[in-house]
Amino acid sequence: xxxxxxxAGGLTSFLTVVGLYMLFTGSGEAFNVGAxxxxxxxxxxxxxxIALCIGLSVVGAALGIFITGSSIxxxxxxxxxxxxxxxxxxxxxxxxxxxxxxxxxxxxxKVTYTTGDKLFDANSYYTGFALFWSGLTVGGxxxxxGIAVGIxxxxxxxxxxxxxxxxxxxxxxxxxxxVLGLFGLIIGLLVSGKAEGFGTxxxxxxxxx
Amino acid sequence: xxxxxxxxxxxxILDKDDHLSPGSGASQDSSDTAPAVPTDVIMxxxxxxxxxxxxxxxxxxxxxxxxxxxxxTYAGGLAALMANVVxxxxxVVAINEDQTEQLDAKKKAQGKxx
Numbered sequence: 596x597x598x599x600x601x602x603a604g605g606l607t608s609f610l611t612v613v614g615l616y617m618l619f620t621g622s623g624e625a626f627n628v629g630a631x632x633x634x635x636x637x638x639x640x641x642x643x644x645i646a647l648c649i650g651l652s653v654v655g656a657a658l659g660i661f662i663t664g665s666s667i668x669x670x671x672x673x674x675x676x677x678x679x680x681x682x683x684x685x686x687x688x689x690x691x692x693x694x695x696x697x698x699x700x701x702x703x704x705k706v707t708y709t710t711g712d713k714l715f716d717a718n719s720y721y722t723g724f725a726l727f728w729s730g731l732t733v734g735g736x737x738x739x740x741g742i743a744v745g746i747x748x749x750x751x752x753x754x755x756x757x758x759x760x761x762x763x764x765x766x767x768x769x770x771x772x773x774v775l776g777l778f779g780l781i782i783g784l785l786v787s788g789k790a791e792g793f794g795t796x797x798x799x800x801x802x803x804x
Numbered sequence: 805x806x807x808x809x810x811x812x813x814x815x816x817i818l819d820k821d822d823h824l825s826p827g828s829g830a831s832q833d834s835s836d837t838a839p840a841v842p843t844d845v846i847m848x849x850x851x852x853x854x855x856x857x858x859x860x861x862x863x864x865x866x867x868x869x870x871x872x873x874x875x876x877t878y879a880g881g882l883a884a885l886m887a888n889v890v891x892x893x894x895x896v897v898a899i900n901e902d903q904t905e906q907l908d909a910k911k912k913a914q915g916k917x918x
Contacts, residue, residue: 678845680898680899680902682894686852689853690856690887690888693857693887697864701877702869749875778889784880784881
């Protein structure tokens with residue numbers, strides 16, 4: 596842990612010294628956030644958004660299934676009657692991964708091939724940024740939602756093993772936490788919904804009419 | 805006396821493993837070798853797992869170019885809805901199965917009393 600602190604501190608002070616040197620010797624224009632954002636290809640933003648969407652969703656679902664599954668096995672040894680009913684929790688976790696897959700498919704349908712000037716027009720920039728941020732929204736929501744559903748499902752399995760009447764009560768709470776992922780999915784659909792595919796001349800078409 | 809060998813009357817774990825005690829013979833013969841989870845439960849789980857993967861994605865690709873005419877937002881919303889339909893279907897099936905199991909257990913208990 597100490598090595599991490601020293602490493603981070605050394606890196607930060609090194610970058611600060613280099614940055615101040617460049618700033619005071621007349622090359623401060625190297626720190627141009629706008630130029631960086633414009634020079635990165637919109638395809639990079641779109642692909643990173645798709646990767647974050649599906650990747651974070653699957654990580655969330657996997658963590659949830661991991662926690663729930665180990666609890667169901669442990670409780671099932673003591674009380675074998677909990678079997679089909681508690682797999683509901685596993686299916687709840689799986690839905691989170693399915694949300695990520697659906698959104699990745701929707702996003703990737705907007706990544707169409709184009710080249711030259713059309714790759715760097717306003718439409719392509721909008722599509723790239725919209726896909727990146729909606730992918731991050733969906734991925735982050737599904738990551739937290741998967742963990743929430745998983746911990747709830749773990750509690751449901753343990754409570755069901757102790758007292759069968761508790762299961763339905765905890766299932767209601769589990770439904771609430773599974774709705775969290777749906778919120779991210781709706782906003783991701785809304786943000787990416789206005790984005791046209793790369794190379795479609797939506798703005799040019801309006802200007803001609 | 806420090807070098808006296810320890811002579812134990814008790815059998816070691818390895819010895820116990822080899823010979824069955826006389827009383828346990830009957831229970832060994834009638835051991836339950838049926839799988840712990842019935843086949844229909846496993847088939848139900850498999851069917852719902854495949855449905856969970858195929859139904860939302862299938863409904864997206866079926867409707868995106870036919871019903872929604874290329875609007876992938878509505879098709880994605882429909883796919884999310886179908887995923888929830890499968891989920892609710894599983895919840896209903898699982899709770900029904902649990903109730904029928906409890907009824908069967910009650911009938912068996914009453915049958916034994918009579």
